[in-house]
Amino acid sequence: MAIKTFPTVEKCATIGREKQTVVADMDGSLLRGQSSFPYFALVAFEVGGILRLLFLLLASPLAGILYYLVSESAGIQVLIFATFCGMKISDIESVARAVLPKFYATDLHPESWRVFSACRERCVLTANPRIMVEAFLKDFLGTCLVLGTEVGTYKGRATGLVLKPGVLVGNNKAVALRKAFGETQPEIGLGDRHTDIPFMELCKEGYIVPPKPEVEAVTNDKLPKPIVFHDGRLVQKPTPLKALLIILWIPIGFALACLRIAASLLLPMQLVYYAIWPLGIRITVKGNPPPPVKKSSGQFGVLFICSHRTLLDPIFLSIALGRPIPAVTYSISRFSEIISPIKTVRLSRDRATDASMIKKLLEEGDLAICPEGTTCREPFLLRFSAMFAELTDHLVPVAMVNRMSMFHGTTARGWKGMDPFYFLMNPSPAYEVTFLDKLPFELTSSSGKSSHEVANYIQKVIGTTLSYECTSFTRKDKYRVLVGNDGTEFI
Numbered sequence: 402m403a404i405k406t407f408p409t410v411e412k413c414a415t416i417g418r419e420k421q422t423v424v425a426d427m428d429g430s431l432l433r434g435q436s437s438f439p440y441f442a443l444v445a446f447e448v449g450g451i452l453r454l455l456f457l458l459l460a461s462p463l464a465g466i467l468y469y470l471v472s473e474s475a476g477i478q479v480l481i482f483a484t485f486c487g488m489k490i491s492d493i494e495s496v497a498r499a500v501l502p503k504f505y506a507t508d509l510h511p512e513s514w515r516v517f518s519a520c521r522e523r524c525v526l527t528a529n530p531r532i533m534v535e536a537f538l539k540d541f542l543g544t545c546l547v548l549g550t551e552v553g554t555y556k557g558r559a560t561g562l563v564l565k566p567g568v569l570v571g572n573n574k575a576v577a578l579r580k581a582f583g584e585t586q587p588e589i590g591l592g593d594r595h596t597d598i599p600f601m602e603l604c605k606e607g608y609i610v611p612p613k614p615e616v617e618a619v620t621n622d623k624l625p626k627p628i629v630f631h632d633g634r635l636v637q638k639p640t641p642l643k644a645l646l647i648i649l650w651i652p653i654g655f656a657l658a659c660l661r662i663a664a665s666l667l668l669p670m671q672l673v674y675y676a677i678w679p680l681g682i683r684i685t686v687k688g689n690p691p692p693p694v695k696k697s698s699g700q701f702g703v704l705f706i707c708s709h710r711t712l713l714d715p716i717f718l719s720i721a722l723g724r725p726i727p728a729v730t731y732s733i734s735r736f737s738e739i740i741s742p743i744k745t746v747r748l749s750r751d752r753a754t755d756a757s758m759i760k761k762l763l764e765e766g767d768l769a770i771c772p773e774g775t776t777c778r779e780p781f782l783l784r785f786s787a788m789f790a791e792l793t794d795h796l797v798p799v800a801m802v803n804r805m806s807m808f809h810g811t812t813a814r815g816w817k818g819m820d821p822f823y824f825l826m827n828p829s830p831a832y833e834v835t836f837l838d839k840l841p842f843e844l845t846s847s848s849g850k851s852s853h854e855v856a857n858y859i860q861k862v863i864g865t866t867l868s869y870e871c872t873s874f875t876r877k878d879k880y881r882v883l884v885g886n887d888g889t890e891f892i
Contacts, residue, residue, distance in 0.1 A: 694795075
């Protein structure tokens with residue numbers, strides 16, 4: 402075959418490429434995996450839900466038959482139609498910006514990236530819809546130009562049909578490359594299959610990326626811009642088999658989640674720990690939690706400051722303590738308040754009002770604060786308001802960790818009322834609650850420390866315990882990246 406006339410990408414030297422241009426195919430070339438189905442499935446589920454994912458899965462055998470027996474173009478058109486037809490363009494762009502980058506980044510081919518990153522001008526030529534891949538390629542890989550398949554739109558929604566010149570495969574890639582570069586020849590072309598030959602022949606050098614899906618992907622710290630914030634419900638990249646398992650499990654998982662919620666609502670808190678164990682929920686408690694403060698003593702209650710993982714943080718804290726602990730939160734849906742087995746109090750936008758409310762609650766007993774400043778799956782702990790450090794010296798940091806195998810238990814884009822259900826729909830969700838030492842008097846505000854110093858210290862000890870890196874990002878930073886606003890509408 403003609404494809405064998407090109408050397409493999411391992412033989413491409415990268416020295417002296419600083420001013421050169423590289424053009425790379427995406428699936429199987431820049432990425433290790435040759436199948437784009439998982440990324441279409443992510444868009445289908447995150448925008449359209451389980452029914453759209455089911456539709457895509459049912460259409461995938463037809464897409465496969467057309468892809469291998471008729472043409473690549475026909476098979477890809479089926480996937481595009483099944484995924485995008487009727488979706489809002491804004492929703493697709495949102496998923497492409499907030500969900501897909503993490504999954505794409507975990508599939509980046511090390512040899513292709515070695516060559517791609519060595520060049521100043523980086524171009525990607527792909528059969529995938531441009532709207533789906535452009536955010537990742539430009540924002541995180543420093544790609545200058547993305548040439549992909551264009552999807553038709555009507556009144557802000559995708560039609561699912563492909564615009565001319567059609568899916569960018571074979572000669573269409575060569576035409577698109579020639580149109581973009583004119584008579585200028587890019588120095589390097591990277592492809593992985595015979596349909597990439599037409600555009601590779603237009604480059605001065607062409608290199609084949611052999612199929613090696615077992616190679617280790619490029620790590621996040623090697624990217625020009627590390628991926629900190631990530632959204633979306635699915636934990637794993639949905640291959641066809643995993644997509645089928647997700648579809649089959651959701652009805653069972655939802656019923657199981659309702660049963661788990663009922664157990665926490667109907668039973669005394671000291672019994673919940675033992676009741677949820679047979680239901681598949683695992684809680685590991687480390688450290689020595691302080692005993693409850695007696696109201697007759699006149700002392701302020703303990704303020705438990707937890708790292709944020711999901712809306713269920715204060716509930717699992719209460720389960721670990723064996724007693725209900727009221728929680729102060731920045732944002733929570735009304736539905737989540739109704740199904741919560743503990744009292745939840747939402748902060749207002751007025752600092753004086755919030756301070757008065759928190760002080761009153763601490764006079765009544767213990768209180769928990771799980772400040773939302775970090776995503777629930779990336780190892781970064783973000784700064785929180787120092788207001789709480791000004792109100793009491795009884796501060797106990799709590800390091801929270803959770804494990805999920807199928808669904809993430811929080812979202813920035815979706816309806817937060819479903820967050821508890823998605824976490825509890827996991828086959829065996831787990832929480833690890835680590836109680837750290839109470840802050841000594843010399844590290845509190847009463848000893849002369851500023852509230853910001855106290856807050857930063859608490860953040861540091863929690864981050865050190867969890868091996869997380871502390872940053873200066875805020876809750877608003879997260880929502881600007883994932884949703885496109887500062888998140889105030891969720892408060």
